[in-house]
Amino acid sequence: MSKFEVPYKIYLDEAEIPKSWYNVRADMKNKPAPLIHPGTLQPLKFEDMQPIFCDELIRQELDNETQYIPIPEPVYNFYKMYRPSPLTHAEFLEKALDTPAHIFYKFEGNNTSGSHKLNSAIAQAYYAKEQGLKGVTTETGAGQWGTALSMACAYFGLDCKVFMVKVSYEQKPFRREVMRTYGASVTPSPSMDTAIGRKILEDHPGTTGSLGCAISEAVEVATSTPGYRYVLGSVLNQVLLHQSVIGLETKAACDKYGIKPDVIIGCAGGGSNLGGLIAPFMGEKLRGEADYRIIAVEPASCPSFTRGKFAYDFCDTGMVCPLAKMYTLGSGFIPAPNHAGGLRYHGMSSTLSQLYHDGLMEATSVPQTKVFEAAEYFARCEGILPAPESSHAIRVAIDEALKCKETGEEKTIVFGLTGTGYFDMVAYEKFHDGKMEDYIPTDEELAVSISKLPVVD
C-alpha cells in the first residue's frame, strides 16, 4: 500500500498550467559564465548575437536576474494542446520491482513531437514571428527537436529548415515525413549545401555526423539568408527557461498531493529536459528552502559531465558559434553511433555545468545496452514505450529503487520521461536481435579531444 493517495496519473487543470517561466539563474549565486565571442574572447553583447538569434530570445539568454518571465498568451494557448502533461505514479513498476521506493515520472511524450522539445519550440517560433522574420533554421539529432520546431512553425506560419544528424536521418526515415507533414525542409548533415558541411565532409569522409556539425550548418544558413535566424533546442539558457514549465508543473502536482521528492533524475544531453525538470526544485535548494538529491544521467558513449572538462569551448564542430563555459569533451569529439541521438552532444548547458561544478547536483553515465534493458522492462510494466534518451533516466531510477529494496528505504523518486520511442524501432530491433554494442570512449581518445580545447582563461 503506497503512502500516497494519488491517482495513477495526476493531471493538473488547464488553469494550473504555469503563467510564467522560472529563471533559475536569478537564484544562482555563481551565475553561468557568459557566452564569449570566438574572435575577441569578450562576453557577447546583444548586438553580437543579433545576426544569429531572435532579439527577445537574446534578452532571455542574457537575463540572469529576472526570476519569473511571463509566458506570452499565444504560447500559452498552444501549451493547452498538450499540457499539463501527467505526473504518473509508477505503481506497476514499483510492484514489478517489489521496492519500497515511491516512483513518479513526468511524462512529456504525449504530443506529436514525442518529447518535451515542443515547450521551447513554440516559444522560439513565437518570438521569431513577433520579430517579423520569414523563417528559422535549426539542427536535430534524434529528430524530436526538428519535429517540435516544424509543428511550432506550422502553427505560426514560419518557414523551417532543419539539418538532421546523418545517423539519425538514416535510422529514423519516418521522422523526416513527420516534419514534412508540418511543412519543414529536412537535410541530412553534414551536407554539401553549406561551406562548413563541405569542409567537414572533406576532412571526415563517411562521417555519420553530430549535433555539433549540424549546428554549424544551420547557423551558416541562418546568418547568410535574409529574414532568417537560428534556433536551438537545448544547451542555451533560454531553452532551460522555457523548459522550466516541466518542473513547475511537476512541483505543482507534488505540492497538490503532498509528494516530497528525495531524488530527482533526468537524462542529460544538452540539458534541456534536466534543466527544465529540476528548475524550481533547484531554486528551493539555492534559496536554502529545501534539499533534493539531483542526478543527471548521460550515455557512457558521450560523458560530458562525468569525463569532460569544465572550460570554455565552441558550441559547434565548425567553430563558427560563440564559446560557452561548460563541461565538454571538445567540440571536435564525434561520439560513437549511440542510439540516443538526442544525447550525442559534446558539451552541456552552461547553467547546469555551473550547478554541477558547485556541487548542487550529481552525474552518472550508463551504457546503452543497460539502458535498453530498462526501457523494455519499463514498457512492459507501465505500457509506455520510451525514447532511448528518456530510458537513461529510467535506468537510474530503477537502480535507485533497487537500492531502496536492499536498504528498505521508502525514498520518493521523481524522474523525467522525456518522450516516446516510436521512431527508434531500429534501435529496439538491434537490441532484440542482440546486435547492440556499448561504445565507451577510451581515456586516450578523450584526452586527445579535450587537449584541443581553445585557450581562453
Next chain:
Amino acid sequence: MSKFEVPYKIYLDEAEIPKSWYNVRADMKNKPAPLIHPGTLQPLKFEDMQPIFCDELIRQELDNETQYIPIPEPVYNFYKMYRPSPLTHAEFLEKALDTPAHIFYKFEGNNTSGSHKLNSAIAQAYYAKEQGLKGVTTETGAGQWGTALSMACAYFGLDCKVFMVKVSYEQKPFRREVMRTYGASVTPSPSMDTAIGRKILEDHPGTTGSLGCAISEAVEVATSTPGYRYVLGSVLNQVLLHQSVIGLETKAACDKYGIKPDVIIGCAGGGSNLGGLIAPFMGEKLRGEADYRIIAVEPASCPSFTRGKFAYDFCDTGMVCPLAKMYTLGSGFIPAPNHAGGLRYHGMSSTLSQLYHDGLMEATSVPQTKVFEAAEYFARCEGILPAPESSHAIRVAIDEALKCKETGEEKTIVFGLTGTGYFDMVAYEKFHDGKMEDYIPTDEELAVSISKLPVVD
C-alpha cells in the same frame, strides 16, 4: 466565442472511468442476427465456439440482454494507465475552418498501441488468463490491434502470436518491433505456416493479404494448438461491448459540460471504434430518450456499408470461421492496397449492420487522397498527427463543419479520433510526393465478389 465554456481538453477524473461496459444489444428491438455454423447453418451455441474463443468472451458474445456488464478489477486497473482519454474541443480547427460549428473529438491515441484497440485487448487477455490458457493468436491489419494485444498479453504473462496482413507488415516494419518489445511473435500473412495460408498463396501468388486471410491463419493455429484460443480486435459483439468505454466516457464528459452532440462521426472498418463511440448515444436513441445523427465513414476502396449486401457471409477469406449476418463485399473480396490498413475488411459488425439496416445511422465513403488532405490539415491545426483510419472521420467532420459555414448552423459535431499515424509515415510520404492513388472498386468487381456469397436464407 464558443458557446461552450470548456477546457480545451476535458479529462475526467480517474474515478470517472466507467465501472461497467454498456451492451447496446440489450436496447435493440431487432437484435443482431446470430453467428451461424458454416456446416449446419444453425445458430452457434456456446459449445460450438469453445474451441475458438475464450469461455467468458463467448458468453459476452451471445448476451443480447444484459445492459451493463461490470469491468473486472484487473482490467480497470490497466485502464488507469491510459484512461480516461481526453475529449478535446477542436478550437484550433474550428478557427482555421472559420465555422460556426462546435467540434469535439475523443482522442484514443495516447497510449503505446496508438489506438483504441487496447480497450478490448486487455479485456480479452484478462479472460484468457482467467481461463488458465497459455496464449492467444490473432490477426492485425494496420498493426494497432496486434500492438495492443501484445501489450495486454505482456501485462498478464500470456503468449501472443500475431498474423499481420502482409501489406501492412511491409509498410510498417517498426510495428513488428513494438510487438516484439512486448514479447509477441509476428508472422506476415498469408504465410507458409498454416494450411490455409499455403492454399491462399497457391491460389493468389503475390497477394498483399487481407484481414480475412490473416483471421483464417490465426484461427487455424489457435484451434490446432493446445492451450490457445483466438481473439479478434473488431467486428464481434464482445469487442463493441468493451469499446463502449469510449462512448461512456464521451457521454460523461459531454454531460459534465452540457455538450449536446448533433452529429457523431466515426470511421468504420469492422466497427470496433464506431460501435464503442456511439454505444450510449445509440442507447438513448433506441430508448427514445434523445436523437443524434450518426455517420459511419468507410474508405471508398472497401465500402461494405455503402456498396455491400446485408447477408450472411464468412468472417474470413478461408471460410473456416462462422458466418455472420452483416453488410459485406464478400469474403473473397481483397481490397486494393489502401493505406488505412485497419479499414480493409470485407464485412462489418453484425450489431452495426443491424442498426444501419434499421435506419438508425448513416454511412458514407471517402477516397484516401481526400482523407490524407484532411489528416495533414488537422495535424497542422490541432498538433496531433492522425492515423489514416481516424482521418476518415476527420474528413467528414471537416465537411460537416464546412456545410455549417455555408448554412450558418451552430451544430455540435463529435468525432472519434481513434489513433495516431506515427507508423504510417510511408503513406504520408506517398501523399507528400503526390504518388498516392485512389482505388475504387468497379460495380462489376463488387458484383462478382458479392455473387459468391454463401446461400443461407
